[in-house]
Amino acid sequence: MIVIESLTKRYGSATVVDAVSMTIERNSITVIVGTSGSGKSTLLRMINRLIEPTSGRVIIDGRDTESEPAHLLRRRIGYVIQGHGLFPHRTVAENVATVPRLLGWEPDRIRVRVDELLRTLQLDPAMYADKYPYQLSGGQQQRVGVARALAAEPAVLLMDEPFGALDPIIREKAQDDLLEIQRKFGTTMVVVTHDIDEAFRLGDRVAVMSEGRLLQYDRPEVLVMHPADPLVARMTGSAERAMRLLSLTTAGEALADTSANTATSNNSAGAAEMAADGPIIRASASLREALSELLWRGSESGTVVDDDDKPCGRLTVAAILARGRPR
Amino acid sequence: MRRIPTILRLAALGILLAFLLAPERFAALFAPLASAGASPIYDQGNIGRLALAHLLTVLIGCLASTVVAVALGVLVTRARGAEFLPLSRAVVSFGQTFPPVAVLALAVPLVGFGAKPTLIALFLYGLLPIFENTVVGLRTCPAAVLEAASGMGMSARQRLVTVELPLAMPLILEGIRLSLVINIGTATLGSTVAAKGLGEVIIAGLLSNNTAFVLQGGLATGLMAVLLYDGVAALERRICGSARID
Numbered sequence: 122m123i124v125i126e127s128l129t130k131r132y133g134s135a136t137v138v139d140a141v142s143m144t145i146e147r148n149s150i151t152v153i154v155g156t157s158g159s160g161k162s163t164l165l166r167m168i169n170r171l172i173e174p175t176s177g178r179v180i181i182d183g184r185d186t187e188s189e190p191a192h193l194l195r196r197r198i199g200y201v202i203q204g205h206g207l208f209p210h211r212t213v214a215e216n217v218a219t220v221p222r223l224l225g226w227e228p229d230r231i232r233v234r235v236d237e238l239l240r241t242l243q244l245d246p247a248m249y250a251d252k253y254p255y256q257l258s259g260g261q262q263q264r265v266g267v268a269r270a271l272a273a274e275p276a277v278l279l280m281d282e283p284f285g286a287l288d289p290i291i292r293e294k295a296q297d298d299l300l301e302i303q304r305k306f307g308t309t310m311v312v313v314t315h316d317i318d319e320a321f322r323l324g325d326r327v328a329v330m331s332e333g334r335l336l337q338y339d340r341p342e343v344l345v346m347h348p349a350d351p352l353v354a355r356m357t358g359s360a361e362r363a364m365r366l367l368s369l370t371t372a373g374e375a376l377a378d379t380s381a382n383t384a385t386s387n388n389s390a391g392a393a394e395m396a397a398d399g400p401i402i403r404a405s406a407s408l409r410e411a412l413s414e415l416l417w418r419g420s421e422s423g424t425v426v427d428d429d430d431k432p433c434g435r436l437t438v439a440a441i442l443a444r445g446r447p448r
Numbered sequence: 449m450r451r452i453p454t455i456l457r458l459a460a461l462g463i464l465l466a467f468l469l470a471p472e473r474f475a476a477l478f479a480p481l482a483s484a485g486a487s488p489i490y491d492q493g494n495i496g497r498l499a500l501a502h503l504l505t506v507l508i509g510c511l512a513s514t515v516v517a518v519a520l521g522v523l524v525t526r527a528r529g530a531e532f533l534p535l536s537r538a539v540v541s542f543g544q545t546f547p548p549v550a551v552l553a554l555a556v557p558l559v560g561f562g563a564k565p566t567l568i569a570l571f572l573y574g575l576l577p578i579f580e581n582t583v584v585g586l587r588t589c590p591a592a593v594l595e596a597a598s599g600m601g602m603s604a605r606q607r608l609v610t611v612e613l614p615l616a617m618p619l620i621l622e623g624i625r626l627s628l629v630i631n632i633g634t635a636t637l638g639s640t641v642a643a644k645g646l647g648e649v650i651i652a653g654l655l656s657n658n659t660a661f662v663l664q665g666g667l668a669t670g671l672m673a674v675l676l677y678d679g680v681a682a683l684e685r686r687i688c689g690s691a692r693i694d
Contacts, residue, residue, distance in 0.1 A: 171598060195600065195601035200599035202592055202596060203592070204592045205592070205596075206592035206593045206595055206596030206597075206599075208593060209590075209593065209615070220601060223606070266596075269596075
């Protein structure tokens with residue numbers, strides 16, 4: 122858990138971060154979103170003390186970050202930056218091994234860890250370990266950057282615009298991979314982005330910043346339904362807030378909710394409905410995607426299937442639309 | 449086609465060594481240039497030894513320049529030393545623009561004749577290229593790489609040694625190479641203050657109006673400079689070739 126207590130950064134008369142307080146839960150992804158100059162990157166960098174705060178403090182798992190030298194603190198916190206910042210004169214394996222080496226791990230332990238991480242990030246060690254960063258594609262470089270940040274098993278991972286340099290198709294994949302990694306390692310992640318879609322896609326909680334102040338910090342659906350500030354409303358997009366709400370729920374989750382409410386009445390009819398026509402909807406797809414698919418096919422309902430392609434229920438347009446309204 | 453330069457270099461090295469080890473074999477070649485009755489080949493000392501002393505003087509001077517220029521370059525690129533940049537740059541440029549002959553003239557009364565005044569002149573003359581290249585090399589390290597290094601938890605010293613200096617190394621080596629080549633030529637001046645070197649051959653030629661001597665000293669110096677330039681370039685490629693820095 123990261124507790125930020127009225128953290129402030131001033132440069133001369135300019136206040137870049139203005140008394141921000143927030144609590145970041147363990148094992149969650151918190152996204153800090155804001156326009157450029159909103160102070161979001163400065164806030165992130167004060168967590169690992171790349172920037173020293175003017176006042177206020179940061180407490181990670183009960184320990185004040187000021188209680189040890191900054192470079193030792195940073196070895197316990199993963200850090201990923203835009204444009205990855207890989208060391209161009211070192212191989213992929215050497216890049217990933219940076220922090221374990223600083224921590225003085227045994228060479229064997231480092232080798233095992235590097236291999237494990239490269240595999241997790243879908244980079245075959247035999248093929249990529251000895252390559253230099255310039256020999257990799259942008260997406261691969263980004264993944265090596267993430268592997269390097271995770272190498273010493275940090276409890277906290279800070280990411281500053283980690284997907285900023287990627288094209289949209291690779292970016293979506295990279296975001297999915299990050300969610301996967303978060304589930305696998307249980308790392309507490311703090312991600313800075315200017316992209317509200319990315320914030321909603323990744324964040325368990327989203328913090329909106331503007332001009333150094335924290336405008337609102339809550340679960341994404343709360344930001345959509347009860348924006349605390351006109352700017353938050355503008356950012357979450359009042360014109361498409363219904364669609365945004367739909368994008369926060371997966372088809373699987375929606376189905377679980379409905380069947381819990383109407384379990385008895387639907388059971389007999391359910392079996393018959395299973396056989397009905399309509400497109401296949403993956404349980405992991407968002408309701409927004411499901412709705413789009415149904416509109417495109419002109420169907421009133423579709424069959425939801427789980428990861429093993431096993432049908433687990435029907436989802437109707439009406440049921441989806443009902444979830445696009447504040448309840 | 450890449451072999452031709454290598455063959456040329458090896459040939460140049462062969463000729464230089466052959467001449468330095470047994471200059472009398474080239475007598476016929478230089479005879480037309482010698483003044484009447486004079487020896488066509490320098491005979492007032494061992495030309496091979498002079499070349500070795502010449503090379504040694506240059507290497508020692510360059511080593512001193514490198515140590516001081518790189519240290520200064522590191523200092524002025526740190527946040528704490530940034531204010532020394534204009535001063536350092538002025539001092540180093542002064543070392544380059546102050547004529548080596550004048551340095552020799554001023555140094556002799558202080559340290560006497562021989563190799564010492566020459567080393568001082570070479571040291572001052574060699575600072576500028578190494579210093580400037582070190583500063584540029586350290587300053588042009590990509591910001592994202594430096595931020596990552598700090599973000600990973602490297603101390604300032606670890607960052608300098610394991611990231612900044614390796615990334616600046618190609619430019620630093622280039623500065624050293626430039627400085628070496630310039631000083632191979634400049635070192636001939638040392639012979640005016642009795643430093644051992646190939647300048648002796650040239651001066652002997654000038655004094656006795658013997659063009660053959662002048663040409664021998666000049667050619668040997670020139671060949672040495674060219675070969676050294678290529679040699680250090682090859683070394684650079686070996687050191688920096690494994691990782692393309694871009």
